[in-house]
Each structure stands twice: as structure tokens, then as C-alpha cells.
Amino acid sequence: MSNSASELYYQHSGRIGFAPLLVLFLGMPIIAALAAAYSYLVVWCPVIGYVNILFLGGFILASSFVLTTLARIGKSRSPIAMALLGLACGLVAVYSAWLFFIKALFEDQVSLVDLVTNPVALGNAVYFINQQGWWQPSGLAQWAISAVESGAILIGLTMAGWSSTDREVFCEDCGDWCEPFETMRLTPTEALLATNSNQLKPEELLTLEECTESDFPRFDAEVLQCNACKQLQAIRFDRVSQVMDDGQLKEKREDIPGVLIQRGDFG
Ligand SMILES: [Zn+2]
Structure with a gap:
């Protein structure tokens, strides 16, 4: 790659x-x-x-x-x-x-x-x-x-x-959008948590340990894939945390800029 x-x-x-x-x-x-x-x-x-x-x-x-x-x-x-x-x-x-x-x-x-x-x-x-x-x-x-x-x-x-399609990835070979494929949930380090989302390097987040959907705070790495050729994948990241809102714990999501792509045979 x-x-x-x-x-x-x-x-x-x-x-x-x-x-x-x-x-x-x-x-x-x-x-x-x-x-x-x-x-x-x-x-x-x-x-x-x-x-x-x-x-x-x-x-x-x-x-x-x-x-x-x-x-x-x-x-x-x-x-x-x-x-x-x-x-x-x-x-x-x-x-x-x-x-x-x-x-x-x-x-x-x-x-x-x-x-x-x-x-x-x-x-x-x-x-x-x-x-x-x-x-x-x-x-x-x-x-x-x-x-x-x-x-x-x-x-x-x-x-x-x-910003209408700024989190979407298009496969120019097939002429269509990539679709969500799977989501990885990742445990952030203290240093990453303290870093502003704009300064995070998405490629470095992929080395983090996986966690579950019930863990907060975490990073979500959503994998997109071109379903036609299965030769193009993309990964977009979210920072996910819990906040108190009206006395209730609610999930808060924030986009992390930068969508990674990888080409290969994912079929
Ligand atoms: Zn394609």
C-alpha cells in the first residue's frame, strides 16, 4: 500500500x-x-x-x-x-x-x-x-x-x-458512493483525549486498542467500502463522549477531520 x-x-x-x-x-x-x-x-x-x-x-x-x-x-x-x-x-x-x-x-x-x-x-x-x-x-x-x-x-x-458530502467517499472507477461496511471502536489515550480534533492524525488512531460500544469516551472508526469493485475502502473517525443534558446522559459525537483511503482487494 x-x-x-x-x-x-x-x-x-x-x-x-x-x-x-x-x-x-x-x-x-x-x-x-x-x-x-x-x-x-x-x-x-x-x-x-x-x-x-x-x-x-x-x-x-x-x-x-x-x-x-x-x-x-x-x-x-x-x-x-x-x-x-x-x-x-x-x-x-x-x-x-x-x-x-x-x-x-x-x-x-x-x-x-x-x-x-x-x-x-x-x-x-x-x-x-x-x-x-x-x-x-x-x-x-x-x-x-x-x-x-x-x-x-x-x-x-x-x-x-x-459540507454536504465532505464525509462521503466516491469510487471514481465505479461511479458510486462507498457504503458503510463496519465500525471499529477504539480506546483513546490520555494524550489523544487532550488533543484538539483538528490536530489528531487519523492514521495514528488505527493503532489504538479496540473497545466496545458501552465504553466512553472513545473514537469510532467507520469503514466505508465500494460495494461494486470492493477495491476501495475509506475510514472516517468520530470522537464519542457522554455528556449530561437535562439530567440525562447523552452520547455526543464530533467529526474528526480527514478521511483515510486504502486500495486493495477486499472482496
Ligand atoms: Zn468501486
Whole structure:
């Protein structure tokens, strides 16, 4: 097995696949529908405040899930292309959220068709709502809230696109993703536990003693394999620990950067 640094770590080929088509014709309509659900929830929910942050978070997570799923199905191996598609989805999300928000707020007084075909009227409505407020804050405060909301959506979806397939490994020979094959559970040393995840060297973790699923803290080494040729395997690592959350012990996982690859005959 060759052990030069470039052979050790997996790197995406940069190919875009057919992800842009999927995102354009499937992802964007779904995200627009999610934006409608989000806007109607915000207008119709009798409580305003902390719950809106949950709605916004849910909207961004659901939209990111759509983007990530389509990136994988569409075989995108280009983080940059996916980040740009994520940004485009973010713009669709912000636009659609405003569109349906205005419709939900003014109901029969406005028509969706008018708002879509008349961007000036849409812009005026956005200006009016921010200037006058719609529940309590108005003017500068409402503009700031709207800006933070839009920023969170745009940044959230751009980052979701950028990282959509960053833990996945593609077999360029067979044209498909590697699938999970087995997971090894490893006992960390004190020194490794004290090391920041970004500074860990994944190849060194493979020499650690194995442990079981009930041991904490530990490192998980998940082996992926190309099921078509069985000539390519990859290993990605997680740091797994237990934390107290609301009086309950919960498992916490953190990705360790760097996915190892090995070529050989694993059949
Ligand atoms: Zn293969």
C-alpha cells in the first residue's frame, strides 16, 4: 500500500455530477414549499418570541437536509459547486419566505400572482413591514431582525452545501458512493483525549486498542467500502463522549477531520 500523504487521505475529484439539475428542479421547489410552511407558522402561531428561533432553525435544518440529500443522490464531489447551489437555495428560501409571509399576513388583500409578477410591489410590502413592524418592533429593530433571519438562512444553506458530502467517499472507477461496511471502536489515550480534533492524525488512531460500544469516551472508526469493485475502502473517525443534558446522559459525537483511503482487494 502506498503511503504518500496524497494517497493516505481522500479528496473529492471536484466533479459536479447531476446535482445542479436535482437542486434546480426538485430542491428549490421543495425549499419554496418549506418556506411557505415556515411563513404561515410564524404568522398563525399565537406566541411570538423564542419559538420563532425554533421555527427558523427548523426551516434551515429541513432545507439543508434537502440540499445534502440531493448532493449525494446527484453525486456531487465539488464542495464549491454545492456551496454556490446552497447560496442560490438560500436566496430562493429568503425570497419565498417573504412572499408567503406577506400572503399569510395580508391574506385576501394581496394575490400571490401579483407579488410574483410585480417585484416592486413585493419590495414595497417588505419595506412597509420592516418600517411599520408587524407585531412589536418596527423601523431599525425590525430591519435588524429581518437581516439576521436572512443572514442565517443564506449562511446556513451555503455552509450546508459546502459540507454536504465532505464525509462521503466516491469510487471514481465505479461511479458510486462507498457504503458503510463496519465500525471499529477504539480506546483513546490520555494524550489523544487532550488533543484538539483538528490536530489528531487519523492514521495514528488505527493503532489504538479496540473497545466496545458501552465504553466512553472513545473514537469510532467507520469503514466505508465500494460495494461494486470492493477495491476501495475509506475510514472516517468520530470522537464519542457522554455528556449530561437535562439530567440525562447523552452520547455526543464530533467529526474528526480527514478521511483515510486504502486500495486493495477486499472482496
Ligand atoms: Zn468501486
